[in-house]
Amino acid sequence: MKKLFAACLFLALPTFAQSNRQPSNTQWTLDSSTLTYHITHPLHQVEGTSHAARGKGVCQAGRCDFLIAAPVKTFDSGDSNRDLHMLQVTRGAAFPIVTVRLHLPESATTAPTIDCDLEVQFAGQTAHYEHVPFQQTIQGAEHRIKGTIPATLTDFKITPPSFFTVPIKNEMPIDVDLTWHAS
Amino acid sequence: MRRRPLISRKAMQFLGTAALLLIASPALRAQSADALPEAPTPQVQAVDLAQNNGGPQQPPGTKQAGQPPSTSTEPSLSDLGLTTAQTQGSARAQALLDKRTHMLKVHQRLGLLTMIPLAATVISSASATGGHHRNGTTLVPSSTGNTAGRDLHAALGSVTVGMYAATAWYAIRAPKVPGTESRGAIRIHKALVWIHAPGMVLTPVLGAMAFKQLNSGEKVHGIASAHAAVAWVTVAAYGASIVSISWPIHLKF
Numbered sequence: 001m002k003k004l005f006a007a008c009l010f011l012a013l014p015t016f017a018q019s020n021r022q023p024s025n026t027q028w029t030l031d032s033s034t035l036t037y038h039i040t041h042p043l044h045q046v047e048g049t050s051h052a053a054r055g056k057g058v059c060q061a062g063r064c065d066f067l068i069a070a071p072v073k074t075f076d077s078g079d080s081n082r083d084l085h086m087l088q089v090t091r092g093a094a095f096p097i098v099t100v101r102l103h104l105p106e107s108a109t110t111a112p113t114i115d116c117d118l119e120v121q122f123a124g125q126t127a128h129y130e131h132v133p134f135q136q137t138i139q140g141a142e143h144r145i146k147g148t149i150p151a152t153l154t155d156f157k158i159t160p161p162s163f164f165t166v167p168i169k170n171e172m173p174i175d176v177d178l179t180w181h182a183s
Numbered sequence: 184m185r186r187r188p189l190i191s192r193k194a195m196q197f198l199g200t201a202a203l204l205l206i207a208s209p210a211l212r213a214q215s216a217d218a219l220p221e222a223p224t225p226q227v228q229a230v231d232l233a234q235n236n237g238g239p240q241q242p243p244g245t246k247q248a249g250q251p252p253s254t255s256t257e258p259s260l261s262d263l264g265l266t267t268a269q270t271q272g273s274a275r276a277q278a279l280l281d282k283r284t285h286m287l288k289v290h291q292r293l294g295l296l297t298m299i300p301l302a303a304t305v306i307s308s309a310s311a312t313g314g315h316h317r318n319g320t321t322l323v324p325s326s327t328g329n330t331a332g333r334d335l336h337a338a339l340g341s342v343t344v345g346m347y348a349a350t351a352w353y354a355i356r357a358p359k360v361p362g363t364e365s366r367g368a369i370r371i372h373k374a375l376v377w378i379h380a381p382g383m384v385l386t387p388v389l390g391a392m393a394f395k396q397l398n399s400g401e402k403v404h405g406i407a408s409a410h411a412a413v414a415w416v417t418v419a420a421y422g423a424s425i426v427s428i429s430w431p432i433h434l435k436f
């Protein structure tokens with residue numbers, strides 16, 4: 001009788017354990033990225049793009065933590081003089097990396113629209129953006145995320161650079177296009 | 184008299200079996216590993232949670248409110264393969280950029296201000312030529328012309344050249360950032376220097392020669408007669424240089 005009880009217990013415990021198990025650990029790796037900032041001046045519309053972002057996501061206990069980082073100097077507007085000026089006004093030499101952190105429930109990683117609360121560190125400042133929508137398309141193992149971060153210069157205490165003594169507009173939306181894969 | 188044990192034999196056997204199962208069950212171990220982060224240890228995690236629960240509440244609306252505490256599983260910059268050298272800022276490099284921007288801003292302002300005496304010099308050139316003088320009732324060509332107008336033209340030209348030199352000095356002395364290759368409109372801006380810089384040297388030299396010839400009653404001749412042409416090319420290159428740095432222009436107000 002005792003042996004039977006012990007055997008039942010032995011078999012049953014893994015079953016209980018299985019039922020309480022959280023989703024397995026998933027790691028997300030950023031395969032390719034396109035980050036594009038837009039700035040507007042009465043004479044100009046400027047776009048600067050970086051493909052040098054790196055990213056990683058870790059899902060554990062149903063919660064995912066993502067980190068995306070890009071060197072500020074990798075943003076290319078097609079004009080080296082402007083890029084160096086951008087680097088200066090954004091204090092890119094003192095704070096060379098722009099980082100974006102976000103936390104998601106693991107279930108959101110398969111949703112067509114992801115509502116993200118972002119923490120952006122840039123130019124020595126941290127800004128939070130809540131409920132930023134990102135569109136997700138899944139093709140095989142690839143998860144492509146697209147969206148726009150509604151950043152402004154004042155969010156990061158950046159003095160608007162001026163051209164011909166006219167400053168640029170405060171809005172600095174950043175288009176995000178990321179391709180991830182899970183492992 | 185036989186003493187009764189504190190725990191019965193059956194209970195001992197049950198506890199022993201349970202302990203064995205706890206140690207041996209791989210599923211349980213897996214569950215423990217999944218439910219808790221790799222580090223810190225579960226005990227530390229429990230303390231953290233307790234501290235979070237008992238700590239001061241975050242005001243509503245802040246990012247941390249209602250969110251689970253951050254764990255060591257959050258990716259870090261080193262997880263992305265970024266080295267300390269890449270992530271660490273340099274106050275010295277920032278100071279270099281700040282100085283560069285400051286000097287180029289002065290360059291830009293001086294360059295725009297130089298347009299004022301430059302335009303005035305071009306306008307005053309109309310009264311600086313040999314011109315005509317009245318001989319009775321008829322106008323006779325004169326090599327001497329209006330000396331006052333010529334003096335004004337020469338003075339404005341000198342101011343232009345002086346301000347141009349100051350403008351150029353700020354561009355030349357602005358610190359260069361190592362490893363930067365010129366791309367975009369700045370290349371045209373820099374290329375045009377090869378036209379307007381020699382022009383800014385040649386124009387006053389030729390102007391001085393023409394000035395001297397006219398003042399001595401001669402008609403402008405020789406290389407001095409190229410003064411106006413060289414001046415116009417210089418003005419055109421200078422104007423193009425200003426436009427080029429702002430090219431392409433997309434008006435949006």
